[in-house]
Amino acid sequence: MGTGVARADNGGTIGHSTDRGADSPRLDEGLRERSVATIYDVAREAGVSPATVSRVFNGGRVTAERAATVRAAAAVLGFAPNRVARSLRMQRASVIGLIIPDIGNPFFTALARGVEDAAQETNLSVVLCNTDEDVGKEQRYLEVAAAEQMAGVIVAAASRHRTDLSALVDRGTPVVAVDRRPRGASVDAVMMDNRHGGEEATEHLLARGYRRVACIAGPEGASTSDERLAGYRAVLRDHLGDTGQPIEPPPEYVVHGDFRVDGGRAAMERLLALPEPPDAVFVANNLMTVGALAALREAGHEPPGTGLLSFGDVPWPELVTPSLSSVQLPSYELGFAAAQLLQERIAGTAKPLQTVVLRTSLQVRESTSGPAANRGG
Amino acid sequence: MGTGVARADNGGTIGHSTDRGADSPRLDEGLRERSVATIYDVAREAGVSPATVSRVFNGGRVTAERAATVRAAAAVLGFAPNRVARSLRMQRASVIGLIIPDIGNPFFTALARGVEDAAQETNLSVVLCNTDEDVGKEQRYLEVAAAEQMAGVIVAAASRHRTDLSALVDRGTPVVAVDRRPRGASVDAVMMDNRHGGEEATEHLLARGYRRVACIAGPEGASTSDERLAGYRAVLRDHLGDTGQPIEPPPEYVVHGDFRVDGGRAAMERLLALPEPPDAVFVANNLMTVGALAALREAGHEPPGTGLLSFGDVPWPELVTPSLSSVQLPSYELGFAAAQLLQERIAGTAKPLQTVVLRTSLQVRESTSGPAANRGG
DNA sequence: GTGAAAGCGCTAACAC
DNA sequence: GTGTTAGCGCTTTCAC
Numbered sequence: 130m131g132t133g134v135a136r137a138d139n140g141g142t143i144g145h146s147t148d149r150g151a152d153s154p155r156l157d158e159g160l161r162e163r164s165v166a167t168i169y170d171v172a173r174e175a176g177v178s179p180a181t182v183s184r185v186f187n188g189g190r191v192t193a194e195r196a197a198t199v200r201a202a203a204a205v206l207g208f209a210p211n212r213v214a215r216s217l218r219m220q221r222a223s224v225i226g227l228i229i230p231d232i233g234n235p236f237f238t239a240l241a242r243g244v245e246d247a248a249q250e251t252n253l254s255v256v257l258c259n260t261d262e263d264v265g266k267e268q269r270y271l272e273v274a275a276a277e278q279m280a281g282v283i284v285a286a287a288s289r290h291r292t293d294l295s296a297l298v299d300r301g302t303p304v305v306a307v308d309r310r311p312r313g314a315s316v317d318a319v320m321m322d323n324r325h326g327g328e329e330a331t332e333h334l335l336a337r338g339y340r341r342v343a344c345i346a347g348p349e350g351a352s353t354s355d356e357r358l359a360g361y362r363a364v365l366r367d368h369l370g371d372t373g374q375p376i377e378p379p380p381e382y383v384v385h386g387d388f389r390v391d392g393g394r395a396a397m398e399r400l401l402a403l404p405e406p407p408d409a410v411f412v413a414n415n416l417m418t419v420g421a422l423a424a425l426r427e428a429g430h431e432p433p434g435t436g437l438l439s440f441g442d443v444p445w446p447e448l449v450t451p452s453l454s455s456v457q458l459p460s461y462e463l464g465f466a467a468a469q470l471l472q473e474r475i476a477g478t479a480k481p482l483q484t485v486v487l488r489t490s491l492q493v494r495e496s497t498s499g500p501a502a503n504r505g506g
Numbered sequence: 507m508g509t510g511v512a513r514a515d516n517g518g519t520i521g522h523s524t525d526r527g528a529d530s531p532r533l534d535e536g537l538r539e540r541s542v543a544t545i546y547d548v549a550r551e552a553g554v555s556p557a558t559v560s561r562v563f564n565g566g567r568v569t570a571e572r573a574a575t576v577r578a579a580a581a582v583l584g585f586a587p588n589r590v591a592r593s594l595r596m597q598r599a600s601v602i603g604l605i606i607p608d609i610g611n612p613f614f615t616a617l618a619r620g621v622e623d624a625a626q627e628t629n630l631s632v633v634l635c636n637t638d639e640d641v642g643k644e645q646r647y648l649e650v651a652a653a654e655q656m657a658g659v660i661v662a663a664a665s666r667h668r669t670d671l672s673a674l675v676d677r678g679t680p681v682v683a684v685d686r687r688p689r690g691a692s693v694d695a696v697m698m699d700n701r702h703g704g705e706e707a708t709e710h711l712l713a714r715g716y717r718r719v720a721c722i723a724g725p726e727g728a729s730t731s732d733e734r735l736a737g738y739r740a741v742l743r744d745h746l747g748d749t750g751q752p753i754e755p756p757p758e759y760v761v762h763g764d765f766r767v768d769g770g771r772a773a774m775e776r777l778l779a780l781p782e783p784p785d786a787v788f789v790a791n792n793l794m795t796v797g798a799l800a801a802l803r804e805a806g807h808e809p810p811g812t813g814l815l816s817f818g819d820v821p822w823p824e825l826v827t828p829s830l831s832s833v834q835l836p837s838y839e840l841g842f843a844a845a846q847l848l849q850e851r852i853a854g855t856a857k858p859l860q861t862v863v864l865r866t867s868l869q870v871r872e873s874t875s876g877p878a879a880n881r882g883g
Numbered sequence: 884g885t886g887a888a889a890g891c892g893c894t895a896a897c898a899c
Numbered sequence: 900g901t902g903t904t905a906g907c908g909c910t911t912t913c914a915c
Binding site for chain 2: 165207209210211212213214216217222224232233235238239241242245254255256257258259261269270272273275276277278296299300390419420422423426443444445447448449450
């Protein structure tokens with residue numbers, strides 16, 4: 130006792146107090162910090178038990194009058210619940226992790242916005258971790274998420290084969306994969322219809338009169354890339370040219386890049402060096418399109434003379450002339466849906482694992498208005 | 507006691523055990539989760555005390571042999587320290603928060619990379635929070651940072667006047683302001699030399715022969731904007747024109763935007779509507795430059811005929827033709843320095859508060875190669 | 884509806 | 900060097 134509390138109706142609350150006099154030993158030797166109010170302080174101030182304070186802040190059953198007293202006391206003391214203690218007790222933090230491979234890519238930042246907005250609806254805060262496409266860094270973040278007992282994690286995996294979600298899955302932390310699903314992981318997933326996007330893109334190019342349609346694909350083995358490429362291939366296979374004959378693009382018309390700017394540039398340069406260069410190119414992601422466009426310009430092949438169609442908008446599309454046609458990706462929606470799914474799991478739904486697939490849509494702009502031969506003719 | 511441990515040399519370790527049989531009550535009613543090993547489990551497995559396990563994982567003095575035993579036991583059990591419990595005990599989490607106003611702006615993403623790289627050197631993980639320039643959202647994140655007992659926070663404030671760091675400062679959490687320093691906050695800061703950048707930009711424009719130099723400034727009251735504008739004004743005031751007379755730009759040559767794309771466009775449109783439009787424009791941030799360039803193009807005033815110089819590179823500069831001259835910002839370095847400063851504070855340095863100022867540098871490209879009148883003459 | 888009390892998993896005195 | 904032990908601040912039975 131000896132805490133010298135004025136309220137007589139509360140003398141019994143002992144054992145905890147934030148009465149840390151200058152003589153009481155502190156945990157840290159560093160700067161002397163102002164002490165922070167705990168539920169025990171609030172309880173004493175309000176003349177109730179700590180349990181009641183806890184109930185007030187967690188929607189337990191407390192009489193309105195008492196609740197008001199507690200809130201007032203909390204306000205006076207500037208009390209805010211200690212989330213660390215709460216997490217330890219609950220075995221679960223009020224935080225969800227969002228792990229993305231490239232914070233500089235607007236696709237992922239839009240996705241992050243979707244996650245945040247969906248998480249807004251509950252009390253979960255979102256923390257963002259950028260792996261820079263580095264599997265090691267990603268692994269560390271996954272372990273941190275587990276060790277921090279995050280309520281759930283949304284992950285756009287850096288690698289389909291090497292990303293290992295087991296640290297989380299093993300301890301029962303809900304995980305949702307977005308955009309890319311790591312091989313063999315038993316988790317919910319939200320993806321987009323890459324194949325459909327590739328088909329739509331290729332069909333559009335053909336419809337606009339381009340005849341030698343190439344594809345700058347992503348890394349071989351990446352599921353997103355493979356599916357986009359499959360869409361491209363399927364359309365070309367089914368397409369009959371002006372002569373009524375199927376168009377068989379030479380195998381050199383498919384080149385693989387690395388989903389980055391320089392890879393796109395190199396790929397386009399390879400394409401342009403071909404004996405018969407393509408008259409249109411479908412590029413499998415936005416960053417490679419930036420590089421591809423640069424290469425096209427340097428070679429004097431500005432779109433739409435050579436058609437250019439990007440899977441996903443390039444960053445700041447308003448900067449680019451001519452404006453670039455693109456497959457519009459549901460990036461925000463991907464994030465939003467993933468966060469909703471995750472929150473269902475956190476709430477404890479027992480539904481079987483599910484995969485949600487969102488559609489892309491085509492945005493036609495200037496860069497695919499038709500081959501040079503068609504224009505002015 | 508009833509824990510059924512095989513190791514005879516450890517029968518005394520009781521009170522804790524992760525022996526959660528199917529009949530023992532669990533905290534959560536949801537999915538039955540696989541139990542996670544604790545230091546008590548490791549201690550039992552290794553035949554040592556929990557304290558020793560803790561020491562092994564925290565660099566305490568333990569004999570090499572014992573340490574090896576402990577590590578082996580930990581490996582067998584798949585033990586990873588529970589960071590939540592650790593944070594509660596230490597009154598400090600192993601996490602630093604980075605709060606930025608716009609995750610879509612490459613300036614801030616580069617800054618974030620700097621923070622991450624600097625934090626790599628210690629065991630602190632970085633969690634990123636995006637406030638979307640919304641002071642309310644920012645406030646919530648600041649409170650979360652406090653409630654989560656983050657070891658420190660780096661914040662690029664959404665507002666100079668309304669951002670309130672007191673939740674953190676009051677509890678003694680180290681805070682470093684980057685890029686913008688909230689008014690009256692007693693925190694370390696890492697800024698760049700905005701005024702110098704504005705001066706250098708304006709001098710360059712004059713040196714290239716532009717004579718009617720305007721400025722699209724940021725929001726009035728934003729310190730970063732005010733300083734850039736002050737640099738612009740100072741140079742014009744000191745500059746003598748071809749006639750030996752000072753150049754007095756009309757007051758309409760300074761227009762304020764909102765640091766966003768649309769604001770830049772609107773500002774440029776106002777400038778172009780003037781009876782005597784400027785022949786060069788210094789734009790106080792990258793996003794407004796995007797809008798300004800669009801307006802310029804629509805009006806048929808492509809740079810460099812009208813000079814355009816951006817404070818900070820536009821996103822994906824390789825996309826833009828003509829290439830844009832710009833004041834290069836030390837964004838990565840800003841983040842790196844901020845994280846270093848923060849880590850010093852976390853380590854407990856007692857240095858007085860400091861403000862680090864980093865220099866900008868000018869990158870000359872095509873958009874400022876000289877006014878239309880000069881070329882070809 | 885309310886209070887007492889038992890931990891969540893860890894670290895840091897303190898004793899040996 | 901190592902073990903014992905007391906909490907960090909919270910939530911949640913369990914009793915009343």
